[in-house]
Amino acid sequence: MIQIADYYSPIVGEFEQLVLLALLRLGNGAYGASILRELRERTGREIAIGALYMTLGRLEAKKMICSYTGEPTPQRGGRRRKHYLMDTAGQQALGRAYRTLRSMSEGFEQQLARM
Amino acid sequence: MIQIADYYSPIVGEFEQLVLLALLRLGNGAYGASILRELRERTGREIAIGALYMTLGRLEAKKMICSYTGEPTPQRGGRRRKHYLMDTAGQQALGRAYRTLRSMSEGFEQQLARM
DNA sequence: CTGATATACTTAACAATGTGATACAAATTG
DNA sequence: CAATTTGTATCACATTGTTAAGTATATCAG
Numbered sequence: 001m002i003q004i005a006d007y008y009s010p011i012v013g014e015f016e017q018l019v020l021l022a023l024l025r026l027g028n029g030a031y032g033a034s035i036l037r038e039l040r041e042r043t044g045r046e047i048a049i050g051a052l053y054m055t056l057g058r059l060e061a062k063k064m065i066c067s068y069t070g071e072p073t074p075q076r077g078g079r080r081r082k083h084y085l086m087d088t089a090g091q092q093a094l095g096r097a098y099r100t101l102r103s104m105s106e107g108f109e110q111q112l113a114r115m
Numbered sequence: 116m117i118q119i120a121d122y123y124s125p126i127v128g129e130f131e132q133l134v135l136l137a138l139l140r141l142g143n144g145a146y147g148a149s150i151l152r153e154l155r156e157r158t159g160r161e162i163a164i165g166a167l168y169m170t171l172g173r174l175e176a177k178k179m180i181c182s183y184t185g186e187p188t189p190q191r192g193g194r195r196r197k198h199y200l201m202d203t204a205g206q207q208a209l210g211r212a213y214r215t216l217r218s219m220s221e222g223f224e225q226q227l228a229r230m
Numbered sequence: 231c232t233g234a235t236a237t238a239c240t241t242a243a244c245a246a247t248g249t250g251a252t253a254c255a256a257a258t259t260g
Numbered sequence: 261c262a263a264t265t266t267g268t269a270t271c272a273c274a275t276t277g278t279t280a281a282g283t284a285t286a287t288c289a290g
Contacts, residue, residue: 011277012247013128013276015247015248017129017216018216018219021220021223022219025222039219042218043215043219047249050269050271051248051250054248055248057269057270072258076257076265078256078266079256079268080256080257094230095227098228098230099227100160104137104158105136108140111139112209112213112214113213115206115209115210127276128275128277129276131277148238163279163280165239165240165241165278165279166279168239168240168241169240169241169277169278187286191286192235192287193285194283194284194286195237195286232289232290233288234287234290236285238285238286239282240281240283241281243279243280243281244277244278244279245279247276248274249273252270252271253268254267255267255269257265258265258266260261260262260263
């Protein structure tokens, strides 16, 4: 059981942002493996699967995302998928983080892209 | 004395990114109060001064930024300023973080700006 | 020189987030 | 049901974020 402070913290961490962005990109249907693939392909980082589930669990505990369990798919085997969707709080937090970085980067985009 | 692991960690946290961006914007001459002002004005957040110095100290320990002590200014009083500059590692880390977020946001910029 | 005032930096303690290694759960197949 | 496949969960610890103090250094009035 993940414990979360009872005051609302609108700030999301660096990796949390990446996970929320992956959910935004993938839309409904996203689950562990597809999120992992998206993150690896787009960031080029070697991301541990445990790190991802840990972060998904924390984001859900903070009500930034929600989840539902998928139906078992015939011809496949294996445990059911757990699908994730961004909740309102997650969208707001992601939007804030995005605008903050935009504001701090404003006018330096070219330079940053070449650093 | 800040302790840092002896392996190189290229990933910077959420607030560290903001501080590096402030240094990029301000250029040479940046110091505590000017960095704080820039962050507050551009992000709209209430940032504690201690949080900033803590982060500056950690970034310096990781060799991402360097510092020098300024000369005392006549007609002013008060302790000397400590000026900060991004080092090569900081520029690289900031560039990587920027490109990662760009890649994850690609195609969703309008939506993110309105979230 | 000395205390008052202004300016600026530092640290301790704890909370939140990030990470790798390992364990656990559930569905299909034979 | 055992083996295999697919997928999720958790522990332990490292790193980063935050608040609430405290410490240091420069100028000025007297």
